[in-house]
Amino acid sequence: MSVEAGSEQLVRVVVLLGAGVVAVPLFKRLGLGSVLGYLAAGLAIGPFGLGLFSDPQAILHVAELGVVMFLFVIGLEMQPTRLWSLRRQIFGLGLAQVVACGALLTGVGVLAGLNTPVAFVAAMGFVMTSTATVMLILDERGETASPRGQKVVSILLLEDLAIVPLLAIVAMLSPNEAAAGVSTWKTVALALSAVAIVTVAGRWLLNPLFRVLAASHAREVMTAAALLVVLGAALLMQFGGLSMAMGAFLAGVMLSESTFRHQLEADIEPFRGILLGLFFLGVGMALDLGIFVTHWPQVLGGVAVFMVVKAVGIYGVGRLFGASHSDSLHRMVLMAQGGEFAFVLYSTAVAAGLLDGPANAALTAIVILSMALTPLAVGGLRWMLPRGAAKVEGIDEAAGLSGSVLMIGFGRFGQVASQALLARGVKVSIIDMDTEMIQSAESFGFKVYYGDGSRLDVLHASGAATALAIAICVDNKEAALKIVELARHSFPQAKLLVRAFDRGHALELMSKNVDFLVRETFAGASEFGEAALRAIGVPPHEAAGIAAEVLRRDEERLALQMTGGIKAGLELMHSNRVKPTPLTKPARPARPDAG
Template sequence: MEPHGEVSLIQDAVPLLGFALVFVLIFRKFGLGATLGFLVAGAMVGPQVLGLVGGAESKMGIAELGIALLLFLVGLELSPSRLWRMRRDIFGLGLLQVVLCGVAVAGIVWAATQSTLAAALALGLPLALSSTAQVLPMLQSAGRLRTPFGERAFAILLFQDLSIVPLITIIAAMSRNPADLHGPPGWLLGLYTLGAIVGLILAGRFLLQPLFRLIGNLGEREMFVFAGLFTVIAAAALMEWLGLSAALGAFIAGVMLADSPYRHELEADVEPFRTILLGLFFLAVGMSLDLGAIADRPFFVAGMAIALIVTKMAIIMGLALLFGMKRRPAFAMGLLLSQGGEFGFVLFAQAQAAFLVEAEAASVFGAIITLSMATTPFLMMLTRNLRAEPEPSAEGMQSPQHDGSNAIVVGYGRFGQTVAQMLIGQDIPVTLIDTDVEMIETAGSFGMKVYYGDGTRTDLLRQAGAADAELILFCQDGDGLDTEILESIHHAFPNASIFVRAYDRRSVMKMKGAPVAGIVREMLESAVLMARKAMEAVGVDQQEIDRTEAEYRKRDSARLKVQKETGDLRAGIERMFSQDALAKAVAKADAEAMARDG
């Protein structure tokens, strides 16, 4: 029977992935987001519609790893410097939003369902959380993630993601499950949590950092994938073994690596697994929705979804105004975060396991989250004119001024250091990426933050913010770049000007036709400068030095053009200054002199 089980798993994957592919593409096409596509696909293949796939519970166990990976990536965003810069929005605006929305929605649930206070809290508090998986892609596609508006929205989402841990604790404290009642007391769980956090931080400092340094020195990218997944799963397993939240363990694993030079590499390596497993999570949620219970109470589901959206929108807009936002952006913030989120499904499952709510109630409120998520894209489209700021009058306005731009410098050796420092000298924010572990550590001792990773990978560049950068400068040693790589990077980030350090003429020839703003041969300018100083030392006139340099550059440019066109390194050799040409010129000059003397 075991082979049959393996075949069944493979056969389940075909309709799951097939329906997910179709529905996600359709929902993406109409701007509704991938999350809703996964949920609808899961409902369609599940036992209550087409019945093509069963066993949502077994798949949920694997899929919940996607939630752990999501929290790991959230943790990676929490470097101490970023936390400090965003502290007011994260721990002020975010905290108030979760508390006020949670209490208000719980009150609505209690009034509408006449349930117990514990059940109302277990259902209402999770509805305060919005959908990180839906909102962040919307901000990215609109190009607003790195704007003040986007950062404030991210701060609220970040605190919401952090709040899943205390919310799980609240549900556990209210549990009616006999198994939970006989568990360790709350104060002991608190000590377990504190001890586990300290242990994970120490493990990150004294075990993981050396491990990633070793992997970086070996240059084994595949081992980064294994090590990243091991870190997440081991931290989650430790917390689960202690009877705590596995998601908390994954989150702490991310935080303890947030300030390491390997952050971008880990993000790029873990992201595909997070995407796949989170998609599987939403598929399993869609499969487990009790559509019959929802069909029996359609007006309740629609009414509660409307109440949720209006309540959250009003509270978030009010808080945004209180924190200094203007009316239109505050209105946009309220709409953008008005839906329920994916962590609601996780917390409803926790509440069901704690005997606080029935399975039917969990399905109905899961449908309320799904419906609220479906409304967000439509609400954003319908209110576009209301949210748009009026065009400012040009009269009395100051002319546009250069206020800096974002740049990514790949390669922080001798060449990259000069480029980066000159950009920083112009107050241009710079992100530095390299693969030399020893150099990264040395740069750190000089106060420079260099991230580890292969900067020619588009996924890693995207993690480093290339989608919003204006400059991407490849300053690494060697000749690993070619036209194909540069075309793919330009296609992925068309708004960024690309500059390349070329090792030699062969490197330039490999980049023929590449969509770059400039190619600089690494030794050309320094060699020209040295030649000028040498000519000065032997008394050559300054005008002759300038003429010689201009003639050399003219010949070199023409020769390089022919070489790129033909692909032949020896092409244009006649344009070189050479010893033979010099000897012929000297002989010709001597002959002319003798003729004059004779």
Template sequence: FVVLGAATLMDIAGFSMAMGAFLAGVMLAESSYRHELQADIEPFRGILLGLFFMAVGLSFRINVVLDNWLLILLAVPVLMATKSAVVYGLCRVAGSSHSDALSQAFLLSQGGEFGFVLFTTAAASGIFDASTTSLLIAIVTVSMALTPFVCMLPPLLLKNDDQEELDEDFEGAEDAEVFMIGFSRFGQVVAQILLAGGRSVTVIDQSADRIRQASRFGFRIYFGDGTRKDVLEAGGIAKAKIIAVCTNKREITDQIVDMVQVEYPEARVYARSYDRVHTLALRQRGVEYEIRETIESAITFGRKTLEGLGMDEAQATAIADDIRKRDEARLQLQAVEGIAAGRELIYSRPMQPEPLVKPKKDAAE
């Protein structure tokens, strides 16, 4: 209904119905229904892709390529290089690593399929003539055809960052009480505590090297992408009492938390937070428990430093507890008033205790 309604409105406004459907798809892709929509569309995906590429092939004119091969030879690399640079820059600004940003840049370097709709509409409106439209369509089509070969470049450019992949085999995965996603330094410590407490844990991670190293110490880690619903289901997430999201990238954590809360609304989600802003975002998402990855270690480090400077252990512990309470109070204020709230709770200079002055005797005495 949303797609048809948007397409109809765009048609009434004089625009392409395809543009309306595209905009509706973009909005739905960011909604809480995106995972359900993806599952519903999946059976038709192959047919629709086949029809799309058939349409692309029918609109492709070989004679246009032959007549303008020099222009196309120059335009296609410029298009792909420009788009790759823009995508890489946006990914880096959004916090992606160099390797992830580079991979995304090469993957999305081709001209978009919506260009066919725009060029055809422009030709129908008299903005472009038929030859210009055919030339632009040819440039986009050639860039699409080159994309599989361009995607081979990131592994060659990132030889030192290659990540080996293993088979997603969940044979032997038990119905664990805790389903842990991510087995970095944080997750490893958490897993040890849970196992020491006699609790069963299923752990998945996407790093083959990390899984291999963990196996040397007796850990049974399963390889899998924690952002994929089918992987989580294969690992037994539906039967877990607590889902522990211990990934070390904020965007991945957010993606997993959003999906889990949509697909498993009754699940208890515990999450590793990246920083204060991320903590507030996770609380707003409704996770049952979150903790910043450095808060407790920083408090302990500060307490031990005070003790190293000669302070009594009880006094140093009391100060650490006070800092912990102040931090929580700031978070509660920031959740309501914004990130700038609670500044008065921060110690920004050394606190000097008031000197004890012995009271003077009354003059009458």
């Protein structure tokens, strides 16, 4: 390769990285999410933007590995027993949604004047939801492991499986005799063989392999082996006609109970993040603005109609399967889009003679725009359903609560803090947003309600107006400050007790006149220091006095810093140190037979 060609490639890499680095933080700060940031960045630098890249498909082929690695990491969190417990959701709920939405969208295509085979292909491409978009949004919102998130994952798995029969159907519908003559049985046999090989290798070969590699103590070899497993499983599935993502997911499931699971996840994570971002950049580049400008009424109309009809189908199937209104609405907004498998299906249909080039470009533009609209729709969900959208099946929302103390946040800190109150018989109302923790707490006899304490309506529903004290134990600095502001303004009768993370956070809370705060690590660290003094021979009473003096001086420094005397606080820290008492060597402990 010439020096000039190498420099050109390096420039392209720098542009890709720079586009993501600039766009994603900006869009996240605007509350639009990282997915939309990547898509916008890709559009800006692509062939229809600044024209820095002319072949987005080449980038997409490489960047698909990001989706593959993402599914591998998801598989590592999904033990076989857990996956088996989801079989009814995968083959029941998932299949019902695919069939219902496919039928509705095919009907829309026929009504629009398309012949039935073309309408079917267009519809089924849109039925295949974007696994990458949905999983990244769930991951950012912390909902992947929630009951609601698990149902979405189940449907996505079924859609990944559905790509095989869909490709076979496209071949059978083809007017091209060579394509139509492809044996469906051969396709199915190859797919089943690929699944069997990945399953057997994951069950009996991979753990011994990683044990041998771990014994070599070569970290880079372990990383290479992790990549080999992911890419090898993906490649094998691709040869079998299945999606590469499905192969990686299956490999992850097979290794989910391995002792090397956490190491594998740590090795894959950096590659996964970069390549997944690159995938969305490639999708943004692939949006054909020429088609959009020429046929914008048809493209925009197609996006609106396809998303609305698919949303109706998803909501109806959800309600039919017993989902609550809020869960059905959440699933509808999250999945009412096309996905990356549509690109595969439409390309196959072009090769089979079912679609022509302009139709493929228009349908691809519709899918990409629907993917871009999804983060906006999810962000608007809070206004569509202010109080119901967050509810998860089996978990009660905060409503009509009353208690002497309202505790917001029930993590490790809140759990310990609540024990004294409950032991005294104080009535405590507890709210949190972690659905897994809420369900876990219920199994230990604690009743925790779902609620976002940074919202005024939730605070009212949680009994803040009648509470004598509000204990703010959340693990988010910004959320804690917002709750303090709301509570101080709207519930002046309540004492505010707040968990502070560090000195800076404590100073901010003090400026808002909270009634009590504690830095979460300070008390434990002070006790630890006192114990260390005792361990080296300092008399207990002197060690306790030193610890008390350190605490007193720290409080004085805080007060000085609060009034702007930071320099004076630092001088106080370094002056008038506690005078030490000469240490004597600790006496040896008596022998067991002494005395």
